[in-house]
Amino acid sequence: MESEKFDVVIIGGGPAGARTAWRTASRGYSTLLLEKRPRVGFPVRCAEAVGPREDVERYLSLDESLISSPVNGVVLVSPGGIRYEAEMPEIGFIVDRELFDRRLAEIAAGGGAVVRTGHQAMGLLRENSRIRGVVAKDLSSGALYQVRSRVTVGADGVESISPRWAGLKTGYRPEELMSCAQELISGIDVSLRYIEFHLGTRCAPGGYAWVFPKGKNSANVGVGINPLRSGGLRATDYLERFIAARCAEGRRHRLVVGATAVARGLPSLVADGYVAVGEAANQNNPFSGGGIINALEGADLAADAILEALESNDQSANRLKTYNKNWWNSVGRTNEIFYQAARILYRLPDGEMDRALARLKREKNLISNKAIKPWKLLKVLLLSRPALVFQVAGSIGKGILFGNRS
């Protein structure tokens, strides 16, 4: 078997992988980015929403070509049909995710990373108990080769296997995955550029249905459901139902399906010689499913630890674990609150959910700096399930301590 050597090999060419690649390559460490698909970013498997400009622009310039539509407000439709509307100019953007991912990969390549599409990691190389790279496959020729590395990064997304190989995670339980289906639809009036969320067992049991504007009269229209609460129906069945109710007249262009992890954060994101990042590491928001900015933030924290490890020539889990601490002290902690909030809200029967949403509507300053305040959200939701207060508090405490300890 042929063998190559890199300082860092990264599995997966999405935002998490590309950002990590740019960080290590631009500091002079030889970096290989492996992407199993023939083309970075294609096919898109995403509802394409990101947060405010200042968040995105920490990582790349959000120029016109990347923006499909600004988001200027939010509509929430409760199970009982009560409609809440709030104007919030430029609270976020709907992006062209294919271009977005490609741009990040170009930035990585510009920083010196080798980006290889159509190549897939098939397993990890180990020496003693330490991870020392990957066995990769050139999918066009079928040839296997070794890539030896000082650090291996698993950025292989929701279906990722590499964190399992590294012993950091197991397969998801069905309720930890939102089963999703979406169509790009034209001939729908979204001229206000609001994003819509529709809740309730009829349209999306255990999740929500969405309309995200892609232009003046086109939108990503989708549903995400908890597959254990769907009465045997599929995400595509619920999508049909939602389209019939919301935009039956529209023209369909592109069906996207997939799963989003709505799982608790991983207690540890590192092993000897290995780091997991992005959705592979459950870093996306378990309340909304959104994960692009979280992945980029995770990548930066991972890269900080990787660079320190490379500089001190110690790639042990013990050295890399500053990443655990930094993650759990920032986004990881917020995600834990969102996880608890999601577990309450998405399990409420329709009538109770109506009441919970009415309470959220009355809550002042639930949104500040263009983001939901997670503690406020959880506090209000706990009014629907007061009996859970102690359980949730204990669970959060354990989650946060657990993540910090390892």
Place this chain on the structure above:
Amino acid sequence: MTDIGKEKKIIDIDRRLCIVCGACSAACPNEALIIEGMNLEFIPERCRPCGQAAIVCPTGALTCPR
């Protein structure tokens, strides 16, 4: 030689409905369903028929006949 997986028909993949999204791969506890490039590979000898892949499949492409 008997292919146990095929003989018992543990899982049915309707390739017309499958668009290789990877949901089943995320849910399979035993790495019996793997995305390779743009293809879904099923490795029957790893399958311990639990039905999770079929539950999370967004399109109904996967079914467990038993």
